[in-house]
Amino acid sequence: MMIIRQLLPILMLAGTFTSGRAQETDDASRIRSLFNEALTSYEAYHNLEWLCKNTAGRICGRPQAAAAVEFTRQVMEKMDLDSVWLQPVMVKSWDRGEPEIARIVSQKFGSADVPSCALGWAVGTGRDGLSGTVVEVKDQDSWKKMTRKEVEGKIVFFNQPMRQTQTATFSAYGEAGWQRTNGPSEAARLGAAGVVIRSLSIEIDDYPHTGITRYAADVKKIPAIAISTRASETLSSWLKQDPTLNFYFRTTCLEGPEVPSHNVIGEIRGTEFPDQIITVGGHLDAWDISEGAHDDGGGCIQSIEMLRLFQKTGVKPRHTIRAVMFMDEEVAQRGGQAYALEASKKGEKHIAALESDRGVFRPKSMGVGGNAEQMKKLAQWQPLFDPYDIHLVSGGGGVDISPLKNYYPGILFMGIIPDDERYFRVHHATSDTFEQVDRREMQMGSAAIASLIYLFDKYGL
């Protein structure tokens, strides 16, 4: 290690903030307490470990999801909150079936089995598997120009990489995501027999990454798998020299019936405005091949931890603060929809919501989706976050809280933006394990969430 004088970033020197009530010593010391408690406690981290190791593969509809519901309910039940309850949600179910087989069969190079996994909610090939020649697609533009003649009866290999040079990795994911969500439907429309996609991973390695695919209503559902990025490189390079090679894959996945599940909700009732609700949540479901540590067990645990931090440091919120474990983010967002619908039916008043679903890495920024005036007010809170090297920025939202907007147009969305360098290495893969989570990083996030909610609850925006 080296000794370095680390002064304030030059940029920060350019920013001056007039003193305001939010900068009172009281707030700084409150926030200090939230961070101190978060950084010295192991409870949340141990809860995440339990969730990862005992409810791995908790995609909606599976028994593991029920275990995750019951575990988080029990965790919150022990916390002496004002209320803890389960909110019923009907969810889809699907079973991956037997381990997938994916094989490149080339007269020139030989035969190679490659790491693969069926896309979520894909149909299976049947027990005999599916075999065919391959047509490779390297980007969306060239795909749009393809004709039925080029595709019919073939296996379409969507091989547009997530751009490693895109430093905003969520954008890289967004750019390449069409292959998984829409690729199978679009290929079916042109008569393809099956689809193989390059895993949506930012790294070249041997992990296949799953995730939902959405079949359009008007096309035949065709089988679809992801293969690892390294296998995709191999397949692509073999195809160059052996364009008529065969690809074989076998999946026995099958959609099941809808089954009952739940959102899990815990709340601290507000002292002054108990009818005004602030929601903080993550999603409890996680892909069936993963422990769902970063996606999104960590986000759930951070939400619960926010409530514990308030309790432990003596914060008595003026508004009602809820931690919500949403069920079924990964498939059909039934949990988020049910939460918003029931809120509306009950006549609840929702004033703000924050979702943590970008991994529990070191927080870089906290986002608020406010108007110009709100952002100006927010900027006055920046000095309170400077000691933790966290920026207050414009932004916020998430798929589980977004249905609230339908019923509460004025609701303020917030968000936590952790460092995103590592997320898409583990996202939706077996590598998303508890061991990939650093306690301090996750807890910096818990404290950052608690701090922003503390200030919003106290001063509004």
Place this chain on the structure above:
Amino acid sequence: MMIIRQLLPILMLAGTFTSGRAQETDDASRIRSLFNEALTSYEAYHNLEWLCKNTAGRICGRPQAAAAVEFTRQVMEKMDLDSVWLQPVMVKSWDRGEPEIARIVSQKFGSADVPSCALGWAVGTGRDGLSGTVVEVKDQDSWKKMTRKEVEGKIVFFNQPMRQTQTATFSAYGEAGWQRTNGPSEAARLGAAGVVIRSLSIEIDDYPHTGITRYAADVKKIPAIAISTRASETLSSWLKQDPTLNFYFRTTCLEGPEVPSHNVIGEIRGTEFPDQIITVGGHLDAWDISEGAHDDGGGCIQSIEMLRLFQKTGVKPRHTIRAVMFMDEEVAQRGGQAYALEASKKGEKHIAALESDRGVFRPKSMGVGGNAEQMKKLAQWQPLFDPYDIHLVSGGGGVDISPLKNYYPGILFMGIIPDDERYFRVHHATSDTFEQVDRREMQMGSAAIASLIYLFDKYGL
């Protein structure tokens, strides 16, 4: 994952920079190329893997250090640099001996073996081990008040934790570091029989962390070990109820003779000012119980990678740019001293130096230890780093490059400041493995170093 509108941090909006020559499209695209090449290449990462897995435990004086010298020499030799050479350094040697034994022996609680490791360059207990009652020290102030009567013949247990609430973790390390470096000498001065320290780790876990201890010349060298933080918590809590419990430990470590070793240097000669040298380095030695991935194999590999990035993207530096693998940072900094001394003897002209030795996590800032005018000029480069979310700050230096200051008072020191949340979990422990390094994070650092050196080489400061 959630979709979020991530706009510019509010703080950044406050900073405006007048356009200057450094903001020419050419520089932006050059820097883009450096990042693109770094983010899409696996060469540096594979080299780090080789170094970690084949030269683990390469503390100075051990054969593994010689292997690391030869490996990095070969890596640079293959790169078609202008020169690659070894610079002789005599280093101390030391052998840990047999696996350490550390045991709490309590009449009340029973006997418990705890994870331990001898401090670097400590003397051993001898084959029979050392046993004694324990005096616990909780902070430096109370230690300063202790008397010979309280300490004599006892085992001093230095148990001041690294403050988990200190968000600047390097400062937490600095605050607690006296226990390891000076504790044994100070305890010996009061007649202690031996020393046990709480591992300098930011986490509560089962890894013992080693590191150098420095015996003062005027005291008896007494044996000294570190035990894991969790074991320290146990020992402390048992002592409360059983103050006369015994602590037993056995170490057979032994200092050896001085042995020959080397710094490894590779350079690209400058096109305009070949006699003016810019040094970028890390240290090649790593503690004998670790793979030395973050400390500091990664820093060495980043230095080599900077040269490769220049070559690959066609940067022809005006000044001579060197990558230096310093030997013996961890013990006596002989490599850094030899490098500076030889430079001076040869009449070389050194204008700047950068050291990467804070782990190869995601870079947050690049530091320059310049005067006000230089910092103003530096600020003009900030927009070039904005796309990568890297701040240019005041700071820089490091123990291996600092001897250069003795001969080149005007030299400009620079530094890379990665995120430091995870560093002191793995620092000097068996947990500092290749698997703890994320390729993208390390490579963002390689590109950031190359970018800063590129700009400094082109424009000066």
